Amino acid sequence: AQTIHQWPVAEIKAVGSPLSLGCTIKGKSSPNLYWYWQATGGTLQQLFYSITVGQVESVVQLNLSASRPKDDQFILSTEKLLLSHSGFYLCASRGSQNTLYFGAGTRLSVL
C-alpha cells in the first residue's frame, strides 16, 4: 500500500516570505501526483498535477509553483506569500480505479 508523507505539518509565515512544502510517496512507482488547496471547511481545489519526473501541469494560477524533482517527491513553493495563500495544502497520489489518496496535509497560516 502506498503511503504519503507531507512536510511540514504546519507553518506560520509572514506575507512576502518564501514557502516550500514537500510530499513524498512510498509504495508506488511512477505515481501520478497532485497538489490541492483547501480553505478552512471548504472544498478542495486542484492546483497542480504531475505524471512524471520533471513535468508539472498547472490547473489554477495562484502565484504558486510546483516541481517534481524525483519520482517519489512533489514540491510546492512560492517566493512571496500572500494572505490568500493561507489554508490546508494536500498532496495526493492516484491509486487503483483512479481513486486519489491524500496525505495528512500541511496547515499554512500567512500573517
Next chain:
Amino acid sequence: QQKVQQSPESLSVPEGGMASLNCTSSDRNFQYFWWYRQHSGEGPKALMSIFSDGDKKEGRFTAHLNKASLHVSLHIRDSQPSDSALYFCAARATSSGQKLVFGQGTILKVYL
C-alpha cells in the same frame, strides 16, 4: 463555476440513525464519482467509488448513482459518532484527464 453541488450543507442524525447525503452534477460528461470523508485536521479519505448506475454497498455505506439525472447519493446506516466529519462528492469526466472536481461538502454530525 461549481459543477458538483452537494446537499444538505449540514446534517445531524442520532447515533444508530440513517444519514443521506446528495450530490448533483451539472455536467453530463461526469461519468465517475467518489465519496470522500474528512475528519477535522486530517486529509480526506476515499470511502467509495461508483461508476455504474445503481447501488453499491460497502459495509454500512451505500452509494447510488443515476447518470440520467446526474445524481449520486451516499447513505450511511447505523451512524456512529466517529462518522461525524466533512463528506465530499467528487467527479471526473472521461475527457478531463487528471482533473477531479469536488463538491463543497456536507458536514455530518452524529449525536448521542
